[in-house]
Amino acid sequence: MRLAVIPGDGIGPEVVAEALKVLGEVVPNAETTNYDLGASRWHATGELLPESVLGELRQHDAILLGAVGDPSVPSGILERGLLLRLRFELDHHVNLRPARLYPGVRGPLGDPGEIDMVVVREGTEGPYAGNGGLLRKDTEHEIATEVSLNTAFGIRRVVSDAFKRAEERPRKHLTLVHKTNVLEHAGSLWSRIVEEVSLEHPEVSVAYSHVDAATIHLVTDPGRFDVIVTDNLFGDIITDLAAAVTGGIGLAASGNLDITGRNPSMFEPVHGSAPDIAGQNLADPTAAVLSVSLLLDHLGEKEAARRIEASVAFDLATRDQASPGSTQAIGDRLAALVSSNARQAG
Amino acid sequence: MRLAVIPGDGIGPEVVAEALKVLGEVVPNAETTNYDLGASRWHATGELLPESVLGELRQHDAILLGAVGDPSVPSGILERGLLLRLRFELDHHVNLRPARLYPGVRGPLGDPGEIDMVVVREGTEGPYAGNGGLLRKDTEHEIATEVSLNTAFGIRRVVSDAFKRAEERPRKHLTLVHKTNVLEHAGSLWSRIVEEVSLEHPEVSVAYSHVDAATIHLVTDPGRFDVIVTDNLFGDIITDLAAAVTGGIGLAASGNLDITGRNPSMFEPVHGSAPDIAGQNLADPTAAVLSVSLLLDHLGEKEAARRIEASVAFDLATRDQASPGSTQAIGDRLAALVSSNARQAG
Ligand SMILES: CC(C)[C@H](C(=O)O)[C@@H](O)C(=O)O
Ligand SMILES: CC(C)[C@H](C(=O)O)[C@@H](O)C(=O)O
Numbered sequence: 001m002r003l004a005v006i007p008g009d010g011i012g013p014e015v016v017a018e019a020l021k022v023l024g025e026v027v028p029n030a031e032t033t034n035y036d037l038g039a040s041r042w043h044a045t046g047e048l049l050p051e052s053v054l055g056e057l058r059q060h061d062a063i064l065l066g067a068v069g070d071p072s073v074p075s076g077i078l079e080r081g082l083l084l085r086l087r088f089e090l091d092h093h094v095n096l097r098p099a100r101l102y103p104g105v106r107g108p109l110g111d112p113g114e115i116d117m118v119v120v121r122e123g124t125e126g127p128y129a130g131n132g133g134l135l136r137k138d139t140e141h142e143i144a145t146e147v148s149l150n151t152a153f154g155i156r157r158v159v160s161d162a163f164k165r166a167e168e169r170p171r172k173h174l175t176l177v178h179k180t181n182v183l184e185h186a187g188s189l190w191s192r193i194v195e196e197v198s199l200e201h202p203e204v205s206v207a208y209s210h211v212d213a214a215t216i217h218l219v220t221d222p223g224r225f226d227v228i229v230t231d232n233l234f235g236d237i238i239t240d241l242a243a244a245v246t247g248g249i250g251l252a253a254s255g256n257l258d259i260t261g262r263n264p265s266m267f268e269p270v271h272g273s274a275p276d277i278a279g280q281n282l283a284d285p286t287a288a289v290l291s292v293s294l295l296l297d298h299l300g301e302k303e304a305a306r307r308i309e310a311s312v313a314f315d316l317a318t319r320d321q322a323s324p325g326s327t328q329a330i331g332d333r334l335a336a337l338v339s340s341n342a343r344q345a346g
Numbered sequence: 347m348r349l350a351v352i353p354g355d356g357i358g359p360e361v362v363a364e365a366l367k368v369l370g371e372v373v374p375n376a377e378t379t380n381y382d383l384g385a386s387r388w389h390a391t392g393e394l395l396p397e398s399v400l401g402e403l404r405q406h407d408a409i410l411l412g413a414v415g416d417p418s419v420p421s422g423i424l425e426r427g428l429l430l431r432l433r434f435e436l437d438h439h440v441n442l443r444p445a446r447l448y449p450g451v452r453g454p455l456g457d458p459g460e461i462d463m464v465v466v467r468e469g470t471e472g473p474y475a476g477n478g479g480l481l482r483k484d485t486e487h488e489i490a491t492e493v494s495l496n497t498a499f500g501i502r503r504v505v506s507d508a509f510k511r512a513e514e515r516p517r518k519h520l521t522l523v524h525k526t527n528v529l530e531h532a533g534s535l536w537s538r539i540v541e542e543v544s545l546e547h548p549e550v551s552v553a554y555s556h557v558d559a560a561t562i563h564l565v566t567d568p569g570r571f572d573v574i575v576t577d578n579l580f581g582d583i584i585t586d587l588a589a590a591v592t593g594g595i596g597l598a599a600s601g602n603l604d605i606t607g608r609n610p611s612m613f614e615p616v617h618g619s620a621p622d623i624a625g626q627n628l629a630d631p632t633a634a635v636l637s638v639s640l641l642l643d644h645l646g647e648k649e650a651a652r653r654i655e656a657s658v659a660f661d662l663a664t665r666d667q668a669s670p671g672s673t674q675a676i677g678d679r680l681a682a683l684v685s686s687n688a689r690q691a692g
Pocket of ligand 1: 083
């Protein structure tokens with residue numbers, strides 16, 4: 001297993017170190033190569049994602065990213081020049097974001113019952129296409145446009161993926177989240193494709209929710225959701241909310257998948273680089289560890305993936321929520337749990 | 347005071363009746379004209395908003411709308427043909443949506459502290475401009491576009507309005523919500539205008555939040571928000587969430603304002619027509635009553651507006667939350683409270 005690792009900025013390197021420690025317990029011979037990308041590199045060289053690095057990244061089975069970003073870099077530079085560029089260059093069309101309320105974790109909703117959903121967010125089109133512009137800049141007649149581009153090809157591949165995931169889950173339920181009553185054209189295309197693909201998956205029950213109503217359901221009745229499939233921007237918004245109601249982005253993992261396997265997929269915690277607590281052994285590496293679980297699952301190492309997730313679940317259920325321990329202590333605990341799970345399984 | 351009333355469908359007529367009952371206590375001589383628009387008219391005649399009706403609506407000081415919609419009407423028809431058409435024809439550029447957690451009301455967040463915010467949502471442009479299309483429909487090469495149109499003119503007028511509202515509030519705080527790191531062009535225009543207008547309001551402190559992060563804050567720390575100014579689509583999403591965390595859309599009022607006064611502004615509860623409980627005297631008319639308070643405030647009847655809001659606050663603090671009473675009972679209570687408040691004040 002050849003992994004490219006982008007530790008990134010802030011707490012990125014710290015949480016990645018623990019994630020790799022845990023990985024080592026299930027895949028002892030993984031070969032990792034570090035790539036220095038993010039705020040420091042941009043400051044030092046002006047580079048965001050050199051072609052040569054992109055070429056090397058492509059040679060790996062998967063990419064693990066910690067977090068990039070720093071207040072010293074103008075907003076948008078790293079997002080568009082590095083994070084989104086990776087998603088577009090590597091055709092990461094399925095942006096996979098599970099949101100599960102683990103036993104022992106208290107979110108802001110008190111006791112909302114079971115929450116266990118997976119959001120399949122489209123990752124390569126919609127309003128993220130970068131298609132827009134300014135006219136008459138800096139005059140009172142200035143106009144700015146942003147064009148959401150949606151293709152049958154692009155939608156069908158993520159909708160198919162979402163249905164397959166729904167089919168494998170106990171509840172076999174899929175919700176399309178969009179705003180079809182206002183975004184008539186994109187909404188029509190998404191709806192028609194969901195309807196078409198649903199014919200191939202008669203066991204999956206299908207629901208629809210407008211994105212505004214979905215935010216209400218996410219705080220009043222989140223248990224209703226199983227698999228959600230949605231557009232790039234709506235997915236961005238509702239996955240942050242879904243993470244918040246399941247204990248915060250500190251626990252949320254994500255995968256940016258090219259499900260054709262042509263390009264390496266990339267796995268990353270949803271949280272940012274948190275420069276305020278960087279370098280102090282304070283960050284919770286759980287989301288990075290869960291990202292490794294997604295990575296292994298994607299590479300076909302289902303058993304190892306499950307073992308890591310089970311260890312995280314056990315740790316979350318038993319840890320002292322008020323003081324869960326240092327970055328390293330949590331990483332050590334998770335590594336020990338994974339290793340003892342391995343011995344039991346073996 | 348000449349009011350156009352659109353009772354609409356489902357629970358619309360029921361909640362409007364109570365709202366007018368309460369209005370009668372503060373403005374006994376308001377002249378109201380009913381307009382039959384919504385699902386039933388569309389079914390009966392195919393009409394959504396005839397030009398003649400639009401012309402008559404324009405002759406009023408304000409419009410009160412109950413709710414429109416019915417599952418028997420295909421999604422999008424009434425939304426685009428009636429609700430959005432009214433907003434665009436009557437230039438309702440300031441979509442005003444207060445979200446306050448009244449004492450006694452329990453939302454899904456348990457005890458989140460004080461929540462008292464006003465969202466100023468742009469109402470006439472952005473992704474709601476209806477600018478988009480389909481290419482190669484029903485082929486595998488189909489493409490759908492949606493164009494977000496943003497003008498300096500359109501943004502400046504709502505941003506100015508939001509700053510003025512912030513200046514009049516104790517905390518004098520304004521948050522721009524957008525997604526500037528991805529929607530580069532629209533984001534740049536919104537940011538620059540907020541910066542410009544802020545120079546005219548040095549007492550107002552300004553913050554920025556990406557829309558995805560804003561959804562997290564709305565469930566983990568909603569008290570941080572005072573005035574939010576945002577784009578049409580982001581405003582649609584976060585106002586539903588803001589309503590949810592302050593007790594639900596059953597309590598949320600809104601105003602669609604033409605702040606130039608050229609066209610009548612329109613006031614409506616945020617909730618829908620709830621056909622499942624229609625005609626049973628079960629709907630809570632509180633949001634409709636609060637919409638009347640916004641209407642009076644907009645027409646300069648500040649004292650009457652405050653009196654209604656105070657009566658609602660008192661009723662919410664003292665009502666039996668589990669069984670607040672029938673539609674009519676709540677309306678009667680609120681009318682009595684308003685009338686006794688009036689006597690005390692007079
Ligand atoms: C950093 C930003 C470009 C990104 C996005 O908008 O997709 C982030 O919010 C996310 O959800 O991964
Ligand atoms: C009904 C729909 C067109 C409308 C909107 O999207 O603005 C509604 O959700 C609202 O918030 O008033």
